[in-house]
Amino acid sequence: MNDKLTLKNISKNYKDKEVLHSINLEFEHGLYGLLGPNGAGKTTLLNIMVGILEKSCGTIEWNGNDIFHNPEEYRSGIGFLPQHLDFYHNFTGEQFLEYMSKLKEVDSTEVNRVLNVMNLESVRFKKISSYSGGMKQRLGIAQAILGSPKLLVLDEPTVGLDLEERAHFKKYLKELSNESIVILSTHIVSDVEEVSDYVIFLKNGQIQKQIANDQLSHLEELYLSVQEEEC
Amino acid sequence: MYYYEFKKIMHNKTSYFILMLGFALIFIWSLIFVGRNYDTSLNGFYRDINGTLTEEKQETLEDEYKKAYSEVFTETDEGMVFQNESMELSGKYCDNRFEDFCALTEMDALINLIKKRESYLKSNQIKKAEIGEEAYHKYFDDEEEHVICNRNLIPILIDNQFPILIGISIMIILCAGCLILEEKNHTSLILATTKYGYRNNIACKMRIVFLLSIMIQIILNFEYYLICMIRFPISKWELIAPLFYAKGFELCPGNYTVVKYIIFELLAGIITTFFFSMFTIALSCLLKRKNLSIVISEICFAISIAINIIYDYLYHGAYTTDSEYIISTYAFGKFYEIWRLINPFAFVQLKYYFEQPRFLITNTFVIDKYLIPLLIVCLFIILFDLFTKKKYQFARRVLTGYE
Numbered sequence: 001m002n003d004k005l006t007l008k009n010i011s012k013n014y015k016d017k018e019v020l021h022s023i024n025l026e027f028e029h030g031l032y033g034l035l036g037p038n039g040a041g042k043t044t045l046l047n048i049m050v051g052i053l054e055k056s057c058g059t060i061e062w063n064g065n066d067i068f069h070n071p072e073e074y075r076s077g078i079g080f081l082p083q084h085l086d087f088y089h090n091f092t093g094e095q096f097l098e099y100m101s102k103l104k105e106v107d108s109t110e111v112n113r114v115l116n117v118m119n120l121e122s123v124r125f126k127k128i129s130s131y132s133g134g135m136k137q138r139l140g141i142a143q144a145i146l147g148s149p150k151l152l153v154l155d156e157p158t159v160g161l162d163l164e165e166r167a168h169f170k171k172y173l174k175e176l177s178n179e180s181i182v183i184l185s186t187h188i189v190s191d192v193e194e195v196s197d198y199v200i201f202l203k204n205g206q207i208q209k210q211i212a213n214d215q216l217s218h219l220e221e222l223y224l225s226v227q228e229e230e231c
Numbered sequence: 232m233y234y235y236e237f238k239k240i241m242h243n244k245t246s247y248f249i250l251m252l253g254f255a256l257i258f259i260w261s262l263i264f265v266g267r268n269y270d271t272s273l274n275g276f277y278r279d280i281n282g283t284l285t286e287e288k289q290e291t292l293e294d295e296y297k298k299a300y301s302e303v304f305t306e307t308d309e310g311m312v313f314q315n316e317s318m319e320l321s322g323k324y325c326d327n328r329f330e331d332f333c334a335l336t337e338m339d340a341l342i343n344l345i346k347k348r349e350s351y352l353k354s355n356q357i358k359k360a361e362i363g364e365e366a367y368h369k370y371f372d373d374e375e376e377h378v379i380c381n382r383n384l385i386p387i388l389i390d391n392q393f394p395i396l397i398g399i400s401i402m403i404i405l406c407a408g409c410l411i412l413e414e415k416n417h418t419s420l421i422l423a424t425t426k427y428g429y430r431n432n433i434a435c436k437m438r439i440v441f442l443l444s445i446m447i448q449i450i451l452n453f454e455y456y457l458i459c460m461i462r463f464p465i466s467k468w469e470l471i472a473p474l475f476y477a478k479g480f481e482l483c484p485g486n487y488t489v490v491k492y493i494i495f496e497l498l499a500g501i502i503t504t505f506f507f508s509m510f511t512i513a514l515s516c517l518l519k520r521k522n523l524s525i526v527i528s529e530i531c532f533a534i535s536i537a538i539n540i541i542y543d544y545l546y547h548g549a550y551t552t553d554s555e556y557i558i559s560t561y562a563f564g565k566f567y568e569i570w571r572l573i574n575p576f577a578f579v580q581l582k583y584y585f586e587q588p589r590f591l592i593t594n595t596f597v598i599d600k601y602l603i604p605l606l607i608v609c610l611f612i613i614l615f616d617l618f619t620k621k622k623y624q625f626a627r628r629v630l631t632g633y634e
Contacts, residue, residue: 052423072426080424086416090242091235099235103425143421 002029003063003077003150005049005181010058012044012205019044020205023058027151031177033192034185036202042185043083045202046155049183050080062151076105079149083156085140089129093120093139096128097146106147114142117172119165133160141169145176152182158191170195240409249405 005027012020020041036042047053049060051067051074060067067074087096097111115121118138123131131139137160144152152173158166173182174195186192192199201208241247413419422428 047420050424051428052420071428075424075428076426078424080421082417082420084417085421087418088239088242088412088416090238095235095238099232100421100425102232102235103422103427105426 003181004028004061005151006061006064007049008059008061010045010048010060011056012041012048012053013056018205020048020055023205023207025200025207025210027181027183029177029179029181030197031173031182031184031195033196033199034183034202035187035189035192035199036185037187040202041205042187042202043155044205046080046153046183046185047082050078050151050153051075077150079144079146079152081140081144081154081157085136087128087136087139089127091128092125093128093131093135093142094124096139097142100143101146104147110146114145117145118142119168134162134165137161138165138169145172148176148180150180152176152180153185154183155185156187157184158186158188166191239412240405242409242412246405246408 007023007025010020010023011018023045034042034045044053048055051060051071062074062077091099094111094115097114098108101108101111115124118141120135120138120142123135128136128139137157141154141157144154158169161169170191173184176182177195177197184192184196198210198212200210241250410419413422
């Protein structure tokens with residue numbers, strides 16, 4: 001059975017300010033790009049999805065059940081990369097991943113796999129304090145993909161990656177999305193253009209447009225037009 | 232998990248500095264304060280009576296004892312009895328037995344030791360064969376080892392919680408620093424999306440604090456032992472024998488060896504912490520509010536032990552000073568009896584039943600071990616909440632090195 005994540009009427013208010021307004025979305029396996037300018041509410045929406053931020057109203061369902069019915073089961077299938085992730089600088093890359101694998105209760109052999117996937121094997125024994133920005137970002141992605149999660153949520157994952165790494169990473173995400181739900185938030189159109197099955201445009205806390213992969217050929221123009229419409 | 236959590240806590244040089252500073256403070260505190268009572272009046276007294284027990288010495292001790300307790304007890308044909316009803320009641324809550332009541336003070340304990348030791352040595356002559364030549368020689372054969380020396384080490388070793396509280400506070404400051412780091416570097420977000428969420432993270436830190444407090448306690452006990460050995464005119468066997476051999480040693484209440492006593496102490500601490508954690512987690516699931524549930528369980532816990540604290544700290548040694556308190560010890564005793572029946576947390580007292588069988592018989596107990604898990608959590612919450620708020624930036628910088 002394919003896993004299904006459903007967001008029904010999700011809103012979020014900070015005091016009087018409405019950051020998200022009545023979001024309704026459905027996700028099945030595949031790669032979803034969440035596009036929007038800075039301040040559109042992307043990070044807020046992702047944080048609500050993974051259950052670390054409380055919504056003001058609405059429900060989130062995982063395979064038809066409210067995620068708060070059995071949050072442990074829901075969380076055990078999540079891989080999450082937050083924006084601006086930093087680490088414990090006295091850990092080595094391998095130690096950090098081992099720690100995360102214990103927390104996620106996944107097999108320790110997974111550490112080798114993700115180190116390999118993210119091309120971090122050569123620096124696995126080095127302290128994180130000596131990592132470059134790109135290496136740290138890859139390490140962040142590596143912890144998110146530990147145990148091949150059913151729901152992978154990535155907030156601005158390509159920041160700091162060079163072209164080669166980006167291409168490699170996108171290829172891996174595409175493979176993973178065959179069996180999982182992968183949600184990738186970004187404001188860079190090219191990140192989602194090549195690999196996404198669906199793209200969701202978010203602006204001012206509202207969904208402006210949802211399109212499938214057959215309409216992705218002119219994504220950049222579409223993105224600009226959506227922004228202009230709003231103006 | 233523990234390794235990684237500990238590594239996280241000790242994530243920078245400041246952490247190591249704070250830890251070292253804490254141990255230095257504890258060590259200095261121990262050097263200054265351990266056995267300070269004995270250095271003054273009692274130590275001189277102990278020196279006078281040190282050595283083999285003679286009739287003359289025993290008479291001196293008994294006279295001293297009678298003089299000290301003439302206000303509390305009257306000597307009758309049936310032996311020593313309490314002078315009035317309220318004192319009798321207080322005595323009852325302390326212990327039913329006159330001898331054990333006497334054992335509450337240093338001097339009484341000393342006399343008890345002499346009596347017990349003497350009778351034990353006499354009976355030992357008969358049981359010598361049963362005990363075995365080796366054990367007998369080890370502990371009792373040489374006359375030089377029959378020294379009258381009761382430092383009543385258990386209270387010194389176990390009840391002196393101040394250094395442990397220093398240790399715990401330091402660990403909590405370090406943990407707070409680690410929590411702040413996790414908030415800053417956003418790892419708290421990924422920890423929250425793991426199976427058990429924040430709960431796992433916080434619970435693990437709590438366990439580390441508790442385990443470290445136990446470690447500190449063991450180190451301190453060992454250190455105290457060494458200091459006692461150096462400071463007092465005491466035979467090494469008087470210190471070492473009760474560690475593993477209980478009979479005839481006043482150091483061993485309820486015939487528990489000191490080692491067994493310390494093991495029970497640790498076990499009992501774990502039971503209380505476990506119970507307390509379970510209660511908090513259950514409340515947290517019910518209310519879906521982490522901080523609120525911790526605060527509520529703290530309050531419940533504090534209320535449940537408040538009467539015991541009052542009893543232990545105010546009335547425990549106040550048998551002759553009724554007038555200083557709002558209610559008499561008699562009235563308090565009655566109230567305490569009812570409280571024991573209705574207190575919903577009474578079963579936490581199992582911790583104390585583990586410690587000394589005497590408490591099981593009399594349903595009374597000492598209280599200060601309750602304070603450790605309580606203070607761990609209290610300080611943890613206060614520090615965590617205060618340290619993560621902007622307005623406490625200065626305190627944060629001073630204590631942890633973080634903005």
